[in-house]
Amino acid sequence: xxxxxxxxxxxxxxxxxxxxxxxxxxxxxxxxxxxxxxxxxxxxxxxxxxxxxxxxxxxxxxxxxxxxxxxxxxxxxxxxxxxxxxxxxxxxxxxxxxxxxxxxxxxxxxxxxxxxxxxxxxxxxxxxxxxxxxxxxxxxxxxxxxxxxxxxxxxxxxxxxxxxxxxxxxxxxxxxxxxxxxxxxxxxxxxxxxxxxxxxxxxxxxxxxxxxxxxxxxxxxxxxxxxxxxxxxxxxxxxxxxxxxxxxxxxxxxxxxxxxxxxxxxxxxxxxxxxxxxxxxxxxxxxxx
Numbered sequence: 001x002x003x004x005x006x007x008x009x010x011x012x013x014x015x016x017x018x019x020x021x022x023x024x025x026x027x028x029x030x031x032x033x034x035x036x037x038x039x040x041x042x043x044x045x046x047x048x049x050x051x052x053x054x055x056x057x058x059x060x061x062x063x064x065x066x067x068x069x070x071x072x073x074x075x076x077x078x079x080x081x082x083x084x085x086x087x088x089x090x091x092x093x094x095x096x097x098x099x100x101x102x103x104x105x106x107x108x109x110x111x112x113x114x115x116x117x118x119x120x121x122x123x124x125x126x127x128x129x130x131x132x133x134x135x136x137x138x139x140x141x142x143x144x145x146x147x148x149x150x151x152x153x154x155x156x157x158x159x160x161x162x163x164x165x166x167x168x169x170x171x172x173x174x175x176x177x178x179x180x181x182x183x184x185x186x187x188x189x190x191x192x193x194x195x196x197x198x199x200x201x202x203x204x205x206x207x208x209x210x211x212x213x214x215x216x217x218x219x220x221x222x223x224x225x226x227x228x229x230x231x232x233x234x235x236x237x238x239x240x241x242x243x244x245x246x247x248x249x250x251x252x253x254x255x256x257x258x259x260x261x262x263x264x265x266x267x268x269x270x271x272x273x274x275x276x277x278x279x280x281x282x283x284x285x286x287x288x289x
Contacts, residue, residue: 010031010034013039014030014034017057020057021057021058021059022049022057022061022063023060023063024062024063025062025063037070042066044211045069045073045213046066047214048275049061065270068268068271069213069268069270069271071268072213072264072271073211073212073213075264076212076213076237076264077205077209077212078206079261079264080202080206080212080240080244081203081207082257083244083255084203084244086251086252087199087251090247091163091170091185091196092158092159092166094181094184095166095169095170096154096155096158098177098180098181099113100153100155102180103154105154106151106154108127109124109150109157113173114169114172114173114174115174117172118172123165127152127165130160130161131152131160134160136160138156138159139152163196164200164204166196167193167197170196171197178192185247185250185251186250191221191222191223191224193222195222195247197221198217198219198220198240198243199240199244200219201217201218201219202217212237213237213275213276214275214276217235217236217237217240220234221234221240221243223239227239230285235277236276238278238282241261241278242287244257245257245258245261245287249287258287258288262288
């Protein structure tokens with residue numbers, strides 16, 4: 001089957017929306033939004049407003065409702081990125097500290113500290129590639145002064161690699177060492193490993209300005225026993241919100257992130273929270289109370 005949909009000028013895009021039942025009273029604003037956002041990106045937010053049988057918008061649906069949902073998602077991604085910044089910095093610091101303390105300054109460069117299934121050589125290639133790309137002053141200073149060293153100290157290395165590479169490195173450390181780090185965050189190590197992978201994937205979604213509302217998680221985190229008992233799902237945003245709030249309670253106990261999340265939802269009262277698996281009484285449950 002060949003793709004036959006033609007390119008549509010902005011004016012024709014507005015006409016198409018109107019033909020499909022969308023109320024666009026301010027045509028000029030609709031045009032500006034389509035130019036700023038793009039039809040295809042905006043179409044991801046049509047989902048709750050369409051009739052499944054006909055594919056048309058339900059009667060009474062307005063362009064402003066779609067824009068409100070889009071703006072909610074933009075603000076949600078910013079809020080999540082803000083929390084992930086704090087979490088990532090803390091995770092980097094704790095992993096770095098324990099490797100340096102227990103495995104040595106160059107512990108990350110020794111394959112004996114990792115599971116045999118870990119491709120340590122590839123990890124070191126990634127690290128050296130990131131070093132070659134880096135313009136950090138500390139790298140130049142280190143290489144100029146310590147000319148006999150092959151590797152960077154762990155506290156420099158972990159500043160260069162991505163959060164995804166860091167989480168993979170952590171996942172393949174010896175089990176006893178993984179447990180020690182996970183205890184710093186009050187989680188069993190298999191749960192904590194899965195959380196880091198899930199948060200990395202969500203961070204990538206946010207960084208690429210992709211839809212977070214109503215998205216099925218590509219990486220589904222493992223749930224603590226109590227969460228499973230309470231019927232918490234692991235394939236929509238609610239579980240990510242739980243993970244963030246749980247980690248921030250230890251990392252940044254004065255954080256207002258949970259309150260800011262509630263304020264965001266209150267500012268967009270028509271957003272369907274069940275599409276993100278939020279229970280109807282979520283605000284009355286821990287850790288949100």
